[in-house]
Amino acid sequence: MGLIGKVLTLIFGGGRNVVRETAEVFRENAEAGAKRAQDVQIAAMDGFRAEFLQGPRGMFDRVMDGVNRLPRPAMALGCLGLFVSAMVDPVWFGARMAGLSLVPEPLWWLLGVVVSFYFGARHQAKGQEFQRQIAQSMAQVPQVVEAINSVRSVEAPKDANAALAAWQAERVG
Structure with missing residues (x-):
C-alpha cells in the first residue's frame, strides 16, 4: 500500500472521518440538528396530547363558554344602539353622553x-x-x-x- 493510501486510511479509515469530525467542531451537523429538532417537536406534541385530550367537556364548561361569548356581541350591539339612539332622540342621547363625561379618568x-x-x-x-x-x-x-x-x-x-x-x-x- 502506498503513501497516499496510508494517509487516506489515517484520515478516513477505521470507520472514522476526521474531516467531518473536525468540521462538526465548528459547524453543526445539519442532519443531526434536524433529528434533534424533530425529537423536540414530537415531545411537544406528546405534551399537548397529554394536556388537551382529557375527555369531553361538562355542562358547566359549555354554559360558561356560552356566557363568555356574550360581552363582544353586547358591546357591538350597544355601539350600534348608541348610533340609533343619537338619530332617534338626540336630546336623550346628549344627556347620556353628558353623564359619561362626568366619569373620572381613573x-x-x-x-x-x-x-x-x-x-x-x-x-x-x-x-x-x-x-x-x-x-x-x-x-x-x-x-x-x-x-x-x-x-x-x-x-x-x-x-x-x-x-x-x-x-x-x-x-x-
Missing part, C-alpha cells in the same frame, strides 16, 4: 384594564382550544395514512388488462 382606566384582561384571557383560552384541536388532528395522522395505504393496496394495477393496454397504445401511437 375609572375609565380601570374599565380599560378589565376589558383588556377579559379579552386577553378569552384569546388565550381560544388559543389553547385551537392547540387541543391540532393535537387531536395530529394524533389521527397515523390512522389516516394507514387508511390511505390500505385503499391504495386494493387499487387495481393500470396494466392488469393486456388487451386494453395494447388497444390504448395502438390508439395513442
Whole structure:
C-alpha cells in the first residue's frame, strides 16, 4: 500500500472521518440538528396530547363558554344602539353622553384594564382550544395514512388488462 493510501486510511479509515469530525467542531451537523429538532417537536406534541385530550367537556364548561361569548356581541350591539339612539332622540342621547363625561379618568382606566384582561384571557383560552384541536388532528395522522395505504393496496394495477393496454397504445401511437 502506498503513501497516499496510508494517509487516506489515517484520515478516513477505521470507520472514522476526521474531516467531518473536525468540521462538526465548528459547524453543526445539519442532519443531526434536524433529528434533534424533530425529537423536540414530537415531545411537544406528546405534551399537548397529554394536556388537551382529557375527555369531553361538562355542562358547566359549555354554559360558561356560552356566557363568555356574550360581552363582544353586547358591546357591538350597544355601539350600534348608541348610533340609533343619537338619530332617534338626540336630546336623550346628549344627556347620556353628558353623564359619561362626568366619569373620572381613573375609572375609565380601570374599565380599560378589565376589558383588556377579559379579552386577553378569552384569546388565550381560544388559543389553547385551537392547540387541543391540532393535537387531536395530529394524533389521527397515523390512522389516516394507514387508511390511505390500505385503499391504495386494493387499487387495481393500470396494466392488469393486456388487451386494453395494447388497444390504448395502438390508439395513442
